[in-house]
Amino acid sequence: MARRLAVRKTYKLWIGGAFVRSESGRYDEAQGFNFPRASRKDVRDAVAAARKAAEPWAARTAYNRGQILYRAAEALESRGAVMGVPPEEVAAAVDVLVHYAGWTDKLAPVLGGVNPVAAPFLSFSLPEPTGVVGIVAPDAPPLLGLIAELSPALAGANVCVAILSENNPLPGLDLAEALGVADVPPGVVNLLSGRRRELASAVAAHRDLNAIVDAAGDRELSPELDRLAAETIKRVRHGDPATSYEDATSDALERLNAVTELKTAWHPVGA
Amino acid sequence: MSSSVETRTSIVWDYAPAPESVDHVRLKDRYGLFVDGEFRDPIDGRYVSTINPATEDRLADVAFGGPEDVTAAIQTARSAAPKWAALADLERAKYLFRIARLIQERSRELAVLETMDGGKPLRESRDTDIPLAAAHFFHYAGWTDKLHYGVNAREVEPLGVVGQIVPWNFPLLMAAWKLAPALACGNVAILKPAETTPLTALLLAEICQEAELPPGVVTILPGDGATGAALVRADGIDKIAFTGSTAVGRDIQAALAGTGTPVTLELGGKSANVVFEDAALDQAVEGIVNGIFFNQGHVCCAGSRLLVQESVRDEVIAKLWQRMHRLRLGDPLDKNTDVGAINSAEQLERIEMLVAAGVQEGASRRTIECELPERGYWFAPTLFTDVSPAHRIAVEEIFGPVVSVLTFRTQAEAIEKANNSRYGLAAGIWTDKGSKAFEVARALKAGVVWQNTYNHFDPTAAFGGYKESGFGREGGPAGLRPYLRVVR
Numbered sequence: 001m002a003r004r005l006a007v008r009k010t011y012k013l014w015i016g017g018a019f020v021r022s023e024s025g026r027y028d029e030a031q032g033f034n035f036p037r038a039s040r041k042d043v044r045d046a047v048a049a050a051r052k053a054a055e056p057w058a059a060r061t062a063y064n065r066g067q068i069l070y071r072a073a074e075a076l077e078s079r080g081a082v083m084g085v086p087p088e089e090v091a092a093a094v095d096v097l098v099h100y101a102g103w104t105d106k107l108a109p110v111l112g113g114v115n116p117v118a119a120p121f122l123s124f125s126l127p128e129p130t131g132v133v134g135i136v137a138p139d140a141p142p143l144l145g146l147i148a149e150l151s152p153a154l155a156g157a158n159v160c161v162a163i164l165s166e167n168n169p170l171p172g173l174d175l176a177e178a179l180g181v182a183d184v185p186p187g188v189v190n191l192l193s194g195r196r197r198e199l200a201s202a203v204a205a206h207r208d209l210n211a212i213v214d215a216a217g218d219r220e221l222s223p224e225l226d227r228l229a230a231e232t233i234k235r236v237r238h239g240d241p242a243t244s245y246e247d248a249t250s251d252a253l254e255r256l257n258a259v260t261e262l263k264t265a266w267h268p269v270g271a
Numbered sequence: 272m273s274s275s276v277e278t279r280t281s282i283v284w285d286y287a288p289a290p291e292s293v294d295h296v297r298l299k300d301r302y303g304l305f306v307d308g309e310f311r312d313p314i315d316g317r318y319v320s321t322i323n324p325a326t327e328d329r330l331a332d333v334a335f336g337g338p339e340d341v342t343a344a345i346q347t348a349r350s351a352a353p354k355w356a357a358l359a360d361l362e363r364a365k366y367l368f369r370i371a372r373l374i375q376e377r378s379r380e381l382a383v384l385e386t387m388d389g390g391k392p393l394r395e396s397r398d399t400d401i402p403l404a405a406a407h408f409f410h411y412a413g414w415t416d417k418l419h420y421g422v423n424a425r426e427v428e429p430l431g432v433v434g435q436i437v438p439w440n441f442p443l444l445m446a447a448w449k450l451a452p453a454l455a456c457g458n459v460a461i462l463k464p465a466e467t468t469p470l471t472a473l474l475l476a477e478i479c480q481e482a483e484l485p486p487g488v489v490t491i492l493p494g495d496g497a498t499g500a501a502l503v504r505a506d507g508i509d510k511i512a513f514t515g516s517t518a519v520g521r522d523i524q525a526a527l528a529g530t531g532t533p534v535t536l537e538l539g540g541k542s543a544n545v546v547f548e549d550a551a552l553d554q555a556v557e558g559i560v561n562g563i564f565f566n567q568g569h570v571c572c573a574g575s576r577l578l579v580q581e582s583v584r585d586e587v588i589a590k591l592w593q594r595m596h597r598l599r600l601g602d603p604l605d606k607n608t609d610v611g612a613i614n615s616a617e618q619l620e621r622i623e624m625l626v627a628a629g630v631q632e633g634a635s636r637r638t639i640e641c642e643l644p645e646r647g648y649w650f651a652p653t654l655f656t657d658v659s660p661a662h663r664i665a666v667e668e669i670f671g672p673v674v675s676v677l678t679f680r681t682q683a684e685a686i687e688k689a690n691n692s693r694y695g696l697a698a699g700i701w702t703d704k705g706s707k708a709f710e711v712a713r714a715l716k717a718g719v720v721w722q723n724t725y726n727h728f729d730p731t732a733a734f735g736g737y738k739e740s741g742f743g744r745e746g747g748p749a750g751l752r753p754y755l756r757v758v759r
Contacts, residue, residue: 123731227528233524233536233739254757267722
């Protein structure tokens, strides 16, 4: 019997819900596969796609967003085995998604509430998404380290542009296939592979991006991101790579708070 | 403008002068730095006169801290920190309750001094600044032994020594917004009051002495931008909280890059005040006036972009212009004064520069005719129409009594125009339709949204901005989070 030739996957970026090559045409190689080396222009395209998706995503009900995140967990559970990461890492990543799926309709009562103001007003403070969040994922673990940062941002109704693990981006690029079948709307998550410092700097310098979550643990990159973020007063959170379910969830409220704005509304009573 | 409106404005009621007495203010001729519980001469700083912007008279000399003063202040604060953090929570609370009570007791003196040093109308310092400052200490005093409830944690701890830099528009109130939550969370604080308005913070230092607050828990380090810059860059500071301009906030954020020092910023704004055609227009006009002329427009959340629905544009502008003529500008100590002095010569220059830019770019300027006092810094309430969204007066923070009027046709356009700003501090909505108000309030990218009111503040209600208006919140339980570390 003739030997069957394997059908190899062409790894692509995920921008605005589409699988695309880098506009630069550049490629790098990992684990015997080519993958796109995204450019600064790809970053700009991804931010534009994210911005377009931001309002509709935030306007969905918390219940709906929770179900979509849970659906993403379901999709990852069934597809994780072929992503080339240890089963324990897949299991932890799925559990983190389930945890944050449950946060979507708990954030408002936990972070917000009615303010007992000394005047005739109904005053309340409610969390709202910061907007477009740039995520710099760690090199390892390539899947859990990414999910740990994506999940709180999405649970907080934000949209994301994520820079994947530089030395092992394949699980992150595979994740697009799981999220793509989980009803995550186009542009809500955008995944870019390439050289971290080049891409992260472009993300931090982008003027239409609201927050940076940096979990790369790159001591030279962090101050640079801070400096670039200051230009448009972006919110910045630095964290260590999450290596377990506990890492990613024990400080859930800190993670959620970092990508959340509290809005206080005053409505008149009686007047 | 219709002539009937003009006719109705022709009656002018005059008021007899009603100046508040200044006898109650016990001002020293010179104030040192408040370090380790006592007033001290600066090591490498200098004495600078602080003046009354309504008269340009000298009020007192105040020490401005130099770099060595900052270092020394941090040392004493660091040595005071462990004991303060270890104090039983309710004992810490009782100190804050004492401070709240002492502010109430000395409220008249504080109000008069706030007006003398900053130029704001006495009516405002008496009815807003000082009572709210006391309320803030009272509110956070009560949090001291309930911190973990406030942030949904099992165990929390203070950050240590916090550096706090406050602006000149609400000197004592901003000091209270900063100090009360920091101390409640068990931190010690080094507060730098603004260059032009240090006096009420120094009176607050006396109140700390009177309250027998342990030395080093509160340090008051008056100074200028250089003092603030030194504080931000000094070793031994565990957190920086800043209220002021976006330009300085950006410098601070950049200066702290890579240090890991947490920072919260409450910065500038160009807040939209949106008037729908179904609003109670007379009430809306009062709100517009309060939104932009309160404290001479020296308010970070001032309603400086007035968005009016086209169908009521002429009526709103006519009523507003008429109402503006009723504003009484003059001696801030007069209890009938609505618009006081501009805080400094520097700020007056900035207002004049931006107003000139508005005229040059083609907007139509109207300024009420009124007599400006001969001495001091003054700017009469001003209204711009024919403003395009790209004009500098529609984009940049003026921080003065100047309102720019833009129009819209539909609710969607109103939301889009309101959100078309790099700032996102506050917004106002004027409508009598409840569901519409809730819908628009949700769509506005602003940290505070007022319906049928403006410039309302309360210690229980979070305040802070979206976008380039900064990050972090002050007030309520959200105001605790920036001042503590969640252990578990």
